[in-house]
Amino acid sequence: MLVRRRLLGLLAEAPGPVAVTVACALAATGAAIAMAVALAEALRRAADGQAVGHLAAPLAVAVLAVAARSMLLWVRDLAATRTAAAVKLRLRDRVTRRLLELGPGGTAGRPVGTIHTAVADGVEALDAYVGFYLPQVVVSVTGPALVVAVLAVVDPVSAVIVGVAVALLPLARPVFRRLLGRRGKAHWAAYEAFAVKMLDALYGMTTLKTLGASGRHGERLRAEAARVYRATMRDLAASATVYVATALITTAGTALAVAVAGLRHADGAVDAAAVLLVLLLAAEAFRPQLELQNYWHEGFSGMAAADGIFALLDAPAPVGEPAEARAVRGDGGPVQVRFRQVSFTYPGSDQPAVVEVDLTLPAGRTTALVGRSGAGKSTLAALLQRFHDPSSGAVEVDGVDLRHLSLRQARALTAVVSQEAYLFHGSVADNLRMARPGASDADLTAACRRARIHDEIAALPQGYATVVGERGTRLSGGQRQRLAIARALLADAPVLVLDEATSSVDGATEERLRTALAEATAGRTTLVIAHRLSTVAGADQVAVLDGGRVVEYGAPDDLLATGGAWSRLVGAHAGAAR
Known part of the structure; x- marks a missing residue:
């Protein structure tokens, strides 16, 4: 009725x-x-x-x-x-x-x-x-x-x-x-x-x-x-x-x-x-x-x-607009991200995904999140993008709770390159301009050069006008990944999230991308979600998650010297490599 x-x-x-x-x-x-x-x-x-x-x-x-x-x-x-x-x-x-x-x-x-x-x-x-x-x-x-x-x-x-x-x-x-x-x-x-x-x-x-x-x-x-x-x-x-x-x-x-x-x-x-x-x-x-x-x-x-x-x-929205939106300072400099005693449980689940996470991502520095599958790494990234709000605690950017920002501003703070790069059915240029609609052709070229993909795009039949196909099926996995990196660089957000961003490329391309990402992360607050410890190289600090909790946090070399969870992960990775 x-x-x-x-x-x-x-x-x-x-x-x-x-x-x-x-x-x-x-x-x-x-x-x-x-x-x-x-x-x-x-x-x-x-x-x-x-x-x-x-x-x-x-x-x-x-x-x-x-x-x-x-x-x-x-x-x-x-x-x-x-x-x-x-x-x-x-x-x-x-x-x-x-x-x-x-x-x-x-x-x-x-x-x-x-x-x-x-x-x-x-x-x-x-x-x-x-x-x-x-x-x-x-x-x-x-x-x-x-x-x-x-x-x-x-x-x-x-x-x-x-x-x-x-x-x-x-x-x-x-x-x-x-x-x-x-x-x-x-x-x-x-x-x-x-x-x-x-x-x-x-x-x-x-x-x-x-x-x-x-x-x-x-x-x-x-x-x-x-x-x-x-x-x-x-x-x-x-x-x-x-x-x-x-x-x-x-x-x-x-x-x-x-x-x-x-x-x-x-x-x-x-x-x-x-x-x-x-x-x-x-x-x-x-x-x-x-x-x-x-x-x-x-x-x-x-x-x-x-x-x-x-x-x-x-359907109830998992997040909503604040009654009165605040703003993060807009001087263009790096921002600090703070997970303040954050806990979160997915709807319909009995077990929390993360529990009382207290973690700071220093402004302009790179922080790596490591841990076994299900430890809570992707959940923290989702909370940072405000796909969900914490069940308790707060995610803050320069001291401002994300819940006090408009959804548009909260999500504009973050650019993401995930391990499964998604491209839309359209041209290369269309996919790049998803990040910045008003970007000029020169902007597209500059971002693709930094992502080490420009020469390959230029060699395509219609160059930047080439249609990539549904989900980018006309490009190789490595090309899709580098195009996604170029798109994130074009967004020029103050926070960059790299979720195994080099996982779909060969060794030679990965090395070139490391150089490009090092250039992109300079002076930018970066969160690296690492499943392969090789992607942690160059991180200023590492946070080890286990069961949704931060069990270790500090500089990689310092943690390695303690013989704790980080040391065991490195040892297990080295043993698997052999």
Whole structure:
């Protein structure tokens, strides 16, 4: 019920087209009544033995009514389509903006395929529901009432019969809604599950082939496709049941009304023209309800998808804007980052990811975070980028809590190069300007030279205009990594986070990148997340994490001399290398 009320509220997105849709539909009903009355009058005149010339006027009115009705229905459908398009545009915009507001912290627990299905297919499935069904609800009540009122003037008995039969359809609709609702939601759930697995297969095609698992995964896809087929057939069976019940009520009501009118004509209570009028108007009385039923079936996929759409819109953001945003000093110099007694537990988890971390990243210095997988390194980087807020404690930049900064400013403080460099489908220049939209060609070239990638870009078919493909598939892993480094350099943020930034390059390129990164980190506060200890070289200090806690912190050589956790990590790394 709440979802239906919210969908009804979507019509406020296009009040003009909605009003036109309803007005044209009601006017079309009026035209149908005019046509029926004109034909009945022509029959009456013919029965009275009037000359053919006297039939011309009512027949002309009937022809004009038919033409007007056709035009009105065309305008109605056009307005309904415009309504749906306007609603979908605004709704898709709201969902997209909400996804961007949620960020990685708010969408991490949702499969990408589920989100894609809701935003793309789910919004598109609302077309029939918001454009045609919801406006038709008004028409389905007002139109039949108008027809029955006209029938009451012609033959009150037939009017009562038609009115009762028309009223049975909405009374039966809750039963139909429950039947179609269960089947429709099951169908959408099956389709969504299939879409998720298909998207996984497309993204992981190379891995599936490499592992020889494409056949097994194909069997799973076939099983999901069969599940969609079964759900579709059950949905169609439910729809067929509804159509049969609706047709039975409609046919029985029309036949009974006409039969009664015929008997009353035999008794002399009404004339033959009235019987014809009853026949034509009874059919018109049922038409709005039948159209409503058709639109309901066509739009129920949208109803089923609406749950996922509104779940995204209602998802709580992991972080929010402050009531009054403060600012970090903007002199362009290096900044100090402080994790002050920071603890954080991911939503839905029982175990904290980091516990009472008290760590300072000195301004203009490089700090390395090391530790086993799951120690909390990436969590601290996510807190620094304000994808989440600490459960307790604070992350401060130059003494200002990140929660007191606007999200835009908080995230502009940090540039990140992760171990999995993500490139968007577009040109090299487009991907670079993600970091700084107003960057000149000279700026792009300078950043790429520092990242040791300019010569390779220049050798591409269109140079910086070369399209890199989805996720940068037209570039090698090392090229993608260096392009991501160039993008981070172009952002020129005061804090640089390197998450195994050289992990996808060969030895010779890694050495060149070390020189470039040393140049980039000079005078900049840098956080290096290290899984390979070779990436720690050149760090001013090291923080060793274990179980979400900082167990050691200091200069690498000093820690090595203590024989503690850092020393053991170095020893284990050296042993593995041998």
